[in-house]
Amino acid sequence: MMSTSTDKASIVAPTRELMASTVFDELGMERDSDNLYLQIIDSMLHAAEILEVPRHIQLILAQPKNEIMVHFPVLMDNGHYALFKGYRVQHNNALGPYKGGLRFHPHVGLDDVKALSALMTMKCSLVRIPMGGGKGGIKCDPRAMSQNELMRVTRRFVSAIAAQIGPDRDIPAPDVGTNAQVMAWFADTYMQISDKQNKMAVVTGKPVEFGGSLGREKATGQGVIDVLAEILPDIGLAFKDATCSVLGFGNVGSWAAKLFAERGGKVRAAMDHTGGVYNPDGLDVLALDEYVREHRGIAGFEKTRHGAEAISEEDFYRVPVDVFIPAALEQMITEEKASWLDCKLIAEAANAPMTPPGERALMARGVEILPAILCSAGGVTVSYFEWVQNRTNQSWDLEKVDDELNRHMVLAARRTQLARHRFGVDMRTAAYIAALEQIAQVYQLRGIFP
Numbered sequence: 001m002m003s004t005s006t007d008k009a010s011i012v013a014p015t016r017e018l019m020a021s022t023v024f025d026e027l028g029m030e031r032d033s034d035n036l037y038l039q040i041i042d043s044m045l046h047a048a049e050i051l052e053v054p055r056h057i058q059l060i061l062a063q064p065k066n067e068i069m070v071h072f073p074v075l076m077d078n079g080h081y082a083l084f085k086g087y088r089v090q091h092n093n094a095l096g097p098y099k100g101g102l103r104f105h106p107h108v109g110l111d112d113v114k115a116l117s118a119l120m121t122m123k124c125s126l127v128r129i130p131m132g133g134g135k136g137g138i139k140c141d142p143r144a145m146s147q148n149e150l151m152r153v154t155r156r157f158v159s160a161i162a163a164q165i166g167p168d169r170d171i172p173a174p175d176v177g178t179n180a181q182v183m184a185w186f187a188d189t190y191m192q193i194s195d196k197q198n199k200m201a202v203v204t205g206k207p208v209e210f211g212g213s214l215g216r217e218k219a220t221g222q223g224v225i226d227v228l229a230e231i232l233p234d235i236g237l238a239f240k241d242a243t244c245s246v247l248g249f250g251n252v253g254s255w256a257a258k259l260f261a262e263r264g265g266k267v268r269a270a271m272d273h274t275g276g277v278y279n280p281d282g283l284d285v286l287a288l289d290e291y292v293r294e295h296r297g298i299a300g301f302e303k304t305r306h307g308a309e310a311i312s313e314e315d316f317y318r319v320p321v322d323v324f325i326p327a328a329l330e331q332m333i334t335e336e337k338a339s340w341l342d343c344k345l346i347a348e349a350a351n352a353p354m355t356p357p358g359e360r361a362l363m364a365r366g367v368e369i370l371p372a373i374l375c376s377a378g379g380v381t382v383s384y385f386e387w388v389q390n391r392t393n394q395s396w397d398l399e400k401v402d403d404e405l406n407r408h409m410v411l412a413a414r415r416t417q418l419a420r421h422r423f424g425v426d427m428r429t430a431a432y433i434a435a436l437e438q439i440a441q442v443y444q445l446r447g448i449f450p
C-alpha cells in the first residue's frame, strides 16, 4: 500500500551530471543536451545504473532495433504529385510486438520519432502490457490537406511499410495529428494487401464501429485522472478542492480537462496554439470542448458568453493552480516558462513536455513531476485491450475497459512510488526504474540469441 507522503521535503532534486553514462562513448553517440532522443536515453540509462541493469541490456536499450524511413509520392487534389517522408522506429520488442502511435506533423523527424519510440518501450513496460515500443510519423501538415489527400497519404504509407508491421509485429495507433478515421484507412489498406491472420489488429484506436474499443478515445485523458486520483491524496488534495490548467486542448487535453471537472475539480485555464482562456472559478469545459471542435482552436471562446476571459501565454503559465497538465507537444516547458509556473504538481499528459533545464528549475522549487511514461500510458493500455478484443472476437463494455484501465494505472503509480522510496529518487527516475525492472528480468530469462 502507498502510505507515503510526497510533501516537498521528500522531493529529490537531481544533482547528477547529465549524460554521464559511458554507454554514450561505447556507442559513439555525441552528447547533445538539446537532443530529445539523447535526453530520454540519458534518463533511462541513469535509472538503469541505479537498478544495476547489466551493461549489455543498457547498450541494447540505448539504440532502437530498427529505424525505417520511406519516401512516397501522393497525388494531391490540385493534380500535382507531392513526395512525403515517413518513419517507423521500432525501439524494442523484448516484451512483445512493437506498439506506439503514428504522428502527422510538419516537424516530424527521425530523432524525435526515435525518442518517442523509446518512451513507448518504457510506457508499455511500466503498465505491464506485453508490448514493446515503436513510433511512426509522416512529415506533413494534416490541417492543410483535404480528407482525400489525408486518406491517400495514409494508404500509400501503409503500403510502403506493410512488410515491417503486422498484428504480431508492430501495431501503430493514433498520435498527434491522427485520429480514428486515419486508423480506419490504415486498417483497411493493410487488410487489402496482407495475407496475415487477425489483420484488423494491425492498428488500434480504430472507430468503435470498425474494430475499435469503447473508451479508447478518452483513454489517455482518463489515465491521467486515474493517476491523479492515486497521487492527489498524498499531497493532501481531493479533486473537489483541486484546480488545474491544461496546455493543449486536443484529444488528450480536452478529455483530461472534462474528466478533471467531472470529478469536481476546477479547470482554471486552457491554452492551445490559437490562444488561451481563463476563469478563476473554473471554465465550462464542455462548452469549450464543443467550441474547439467547431472552431479548431480555443481562440475566440471568450466571446461566447461562457464566462471566460482571454489570457496571454505568460499569464496562462502564471495562473495559480494545484496541477498543471501539459497535453501538447514535446519540449514546450522551457526554463523561462517553468519560472512562470505556479503549481504543486505537474501531470505530464504529453510525451516529454519539459526541457531538462525547465525540469530542473521546477524540481529545485519543490514541484512534483509525474512523468509521461506513467501519466500518459492510458492510451496505449486501452490500445492493448482493443488488440486483445480484435484477436479474440470480443467486445468489452465500457465498464470493463474503465475498470481494467484503472487497475493498470493504479498499479503503475504504486510501482513508481515504491521505486521512488526504495531508491530515494525523483518520480521520473522511479518510473524508469519500475519499467526497467520488467525488461531486465525478461532479458535475463530470454538470454541473447544465438
Ligand code: GLU
Pocket (backbone or CB within 6 Å): 099, 100, 101, 102, 123, 171, 172, 173, 174, 175, 176, 204, 205, 351, 376, 377, 379, 380, 381, 383
Ligand atoms: N500515441 C499514444 C502514446 O504516445 C498511444 C499509443 C498506442 O496506443 O499505441 O502513448
